[in-house]
Amino acid sequence: MAIPDFEEKMVVGALVVGPFASNCYIVGSRATKEGLIIDPGAEAEAIIQEVTKLGLTIKTIVATHGHIDHVGAVGPIKEATGAIFAMHADDIEIMTGHSRRGSMFSSSWPSPPTPDLRLAEGDAINIGDLHFTVIHTPGHTPGGICLLGDGLIFTGDTLFQSSIGRYDMPGGDGALLVENIQSKLMVLSDDTLVLPGHGPETTIGQERQWNPFLQNII
Ligand SMILES: [Zn+2]
Numbered sequence: 424m425a426i427p428d429f430e431e432k433m434v435v436g437a438l439v440v441g442p443f444a445s446n447c448y449i450v451g452s453r454a455t456k457e458g459l460i461i462d463p464g465a466e467a468e469a470i471i472q473e474v475t476k477l478g479l480t481i482k483t484i485v486a487t488h489g490h491i492d493h494v495g496a497v498g499p500i501k502e503a504t505g506a507i508f509a510m511h512a513d514d515i516e517i518m519t520g521h522s523r524r525g526s527m528f529s530s531s532w533p534s535p536p537t538p539d540l541r542l543a544e545g546d547a548i549n550i551g552d553l554h555f556t557v558i559h560t561p562g563h564t565p566g567g568i569c570l571l572g573d574g575l576i577f578t579g580d581t582l583f584q585s586s587i588g589r590y591d592m593p594g595g596d597g598a599l600l601v602e603n604i605q606s607k608l609m610v611l612s613d614d615t616l617v618l619p620g621h622g623p624e625t626t627i628g629q630e631r632q633w634n635p636f637l638q639n640i641i
């Protein structure tokens with residue numbers, strides 16, 4: 424996937440990783456060369472290669488939620504980069520539960536490390552001169568978050584192009600998911616770039632207009 428450089432001060436790299444085709448994003452400051460990895464679900468080596476290509480020093484790894492296809496490579500990447508691992512506390516149980524039981528996923532997935540930092544609504548994540556805000560959007564999972572930057576938002580499995588995350592798995596709540604998308608994401612400006620956990624990028628305006636799950640007719 425190719426994402427155009429969003430703005431002068433930020434570089435965004437994206438990889439599609441693992442059997443669930445999860446989007447892993449690498450975001451860095453052009454000025455300080457410090458970076459952030461969002462949702463390293465699998466293929467740690469490919470992610471590290473991209474980090475090296477971009478010339479970034481990774482400070483933080485953020486998981487938008489605890490599903491293993493978004494946290495599967497946190498361990499090796501944390502080891503390779505020395506970055507801290509941050510996620511919402513309400514998904515720690517889901518994360519550790521998956522790796523224990525195997526559940527819907529293969530039991531060969533490595534167990535992700537305990538988060539160093541527990542995120543909550545309104546928390547700030549600062550990477551060099553880049554500033555991100557945590558928006559708690561439970562519904563796909565209890566601890567699902569979106570990460571809002573300057574003109575763009577990483578939505579994990581909360582919001583996709585023309586779709587929303589599944590809510591039929593443990594901890595899911597469809598009404599809550601739609602309510603959170605409406606009240607916390609659809610209030611953003613139309614041209615906000617949406618970088619989801621799976622599938623192509625979109626914008627808030629495009630989803631406001633076309634997303635069938637947000638039209639109040641279903
Ligand atoms: Zn998920």
Ligand SMILES: [Zn+2]
Nearest residue numbers: 490492580620
């Ligand atoms: Zn996912």
